[in-house]
Amino acid sequence: MPAMVQITLWPWVIFIAGVLVFLALDLGWFNRHARAIPFKEALGWTLFWFTLAFLFAGGLWLTESKKAALEFFTGYFIELSLSMDNVLVISMIFAAFQIPSLYQHRVLFWGIFGALLMRGCLIWLGISLMLHFEWIFYVFGIFLFLTGARMALGREESLNPQQSFATLLARKFFRVSNELDGQKFFTRVAGRRILTPLFLVLLLVETADLIFAFDSMPAIFGVTRAPFIAFTSNVFAILGLRSLYFVLAGAVGMFRHLKIGLAVVLAFIGAKMIIQPHSETPFFWQREIPVVIALAVVVSIIVISMLASLIAARKEAGGSRREA
Numbered sequence: 304m305p306a307m308v309q310i311t312l313w314p315w316v317i318f319i320a321g322v323l324v325f326l327a328l329d330l331g332w333f334n335r336h337a338r339a340i341p342f343k344e345a346l347g348w349t350l351f352w353f354t355l356a357f358l359f360a361g362g363l364w365l366t367e368s369k370k371a372a373l374e375f376f377t378g379y380f381i382e383l384s385l386s387m388d389n390v391l392v393i394s395m396i397f398a399a400f401q402i403p404s405l406y407q408h409r410v411l412f413w414g415i416f417g418a419l420l421m422r423g424c425l426i427w428l429g430i431s432l433m434l435h436f437e438w439i440f441y442v443f444g445i446f447l448f449l450t451g452a453r454m455a456l457g458r459e460e461s462l463n464p465q466q467s468f469a470t471l472l473a474r475k476f477f478r479v480s481n482e483l484d485g486q487k488f489f490t491r492v493a494g495r496r497i498l499t500p501l502f503l504v505l506l507l508v509e510t511a512d513l514i515f516a517f518d519s520m521p522a523i524f525g526v527t528r529a530p531f532i533a534f535t536s537n538v539f540a541i542l543g544l545r546s547l548y549f550v551l552a553g554a555v556g557m558f559r560h561l562k563i564g565l566a567v568v569l570a571f572i573g574a575k576m577i578i579q580p581h582s583e584t585p586f587f588w589q590r591e592i593p594v595v596i597a598l599a600v601v602v603s604i605i606v607i608s609m610l611a612s613l614i615a616a617r618k619e620a621g622g623s624r625r626e627a
Contacts, residue, residue, distance in 0.1 A: 414508035443573075481500075
């Protein structure tokens with residue numbers, strides 16, 4: 304098995320402490336009061352997180368190796384691309400519960416906080432499995448390849464958040480108010496503490512991220528086997544998801560071919576995991592795909608799918624104007 308990039312304890316401590324400080328400032332200072340996030344502000348934060356991720360990759364290049372930096376940026380780009388599909392699901396959840404835009408930031412903040420914990424646990428689980436069971440790489444690879452094929456060939460499934468299993472289960476065991484109480488997750492009715500619809504939305508956002516995590520966790524291990532790189536690339540993508548949502552939510556319908564692009568990316572990463580050598584004596588059909596080639600392929604697929612989406616949306620808009 305190829306050697307993993309080794310990272311000492313202190314980078315973990317510094318990175319996690321930095322993330323916690325930012326989250327505390329976010330909720331306690333920048334967004335103390337409920338408000339709608341303007342497009343320009345969201346775009347600025349999106350560019351900020353992208354720049355920070357790029358600088359972090361540069362730091363890995365200088366302090367670790369070129370391979371570590373490329374692995375991080377490839378993993379980050381894959382996770383960020385998968386997050387764009389998550390934006391569509393989150394926007395459908397908000398629309399189904401008619402959540403005003405000024406309350407959406409609070410849901411996304413706590414949703415991201417839970418997502419960080421879940422991704423950390425899943426990455427730890429994946430690393431543990433890989434260390435003890437070499438064949439798990441092939442399981443992850445086959446899973447990703449089949450997931451990509453299902454996304455590419457399957458029909459779009461309708462989503463009804465109000466009737467989802469998580470919503471029905473919560474309503475069965477807890478009382479839920481019919482009205483929002485500002486940005487509160489809990490309220491009091493007749494002296495009893497009950498859930499608000501905003502809590503159900505948070506529950507569905509967390510559930511959606513857990514489902515997406517089962518795709519992203521194997522995908523990141525198709526790029527790197529270093530726990531620190533796998534974790535940090537996920538964290539940067541998740542932290543950028545909130546601002547990315549406010550940038551793309553209004554135009555998410557324009558990226559109609561993005562799901563096909565993501566499907567091809569998952570299938571490619573799955574195939575890469577299957578053919579990549581996982582021991583010192585690989586099978587005859589196994590070949591090492593350099594991370595720089597993997598990055599180029601992934602970026603090309605996503606860019607082509609987005610350009611195709613924008614061209615299709617522009618043609619459709621032009622056709623609608625001519626009919627009018």
